[in-house]
Amino acid sequence: MRTYVHFCLLTQIISVFQDTIKVELAKAFPRIPLEFQRQPTSLCPACGMGILLYAQTSEGHRIASSTMIEIPARTSGKHEVKARERAAIMVKWLTKQIALGGVVDEYLADQIVIFMALATFREAQPSELLVGEVSLHTETAMRIAETMLRDIVFSVQPIKEGGYLMICERKALN
Secondary structure, eight states: OHHHHHHHHHHHHHHHHHHHHHHHHHHHOTTOOOOOOOOOOOOOSSOEEEEEEEEEOTTSOEEEEEEEEEOOSSOOTHHHHHHHHHHHHHHHHHHHHHHHTOSBOHHHHHHHHHHHHHHHHHHOSOEEEEESOOOHHHHHHHHHHHHHSTTEEEEEEEOTTSSEEEEEEEOOOO
8 A cells, every 4th residue: 555655656756847837937937848867666655756857969969957855654635745846946957057058067067077178188288168157066076186186277267148157277387
């Protein structure tokens, strides 16, 4: 019986997520087609789910937003409200990242720092990346890369249209 309750709640919460995402995205991008994909569910006593929402630009870049939500053991109306709020927050964050104009979202930028650093270190050519925002994680990754590869330096320049250009280059020889 418990498994059936979890499955019903999961289906209901997914439906609320999808409906909210459709409504919220239509406000910012009314003509953009949406596609929902579901992975097979596996039920457990402490059920939860993760949602990944991403937009693919005309150049093929993907900007993403994600969240996780716990499926309550007891039924209550609060799970629908929480799912609706989380979905609206995800869409708001995603549209903000898109508006800033980067080719990656702020949570992917920190993962790319090491590759920029290694490419610059090896090829002695600057690496550049357009990002919407520079997170504290990205700043930290840049400082760590500079410490590990002493011949490189990162800088961040604001772009007039919005967003930032992250630049990794070799240090000038003294």
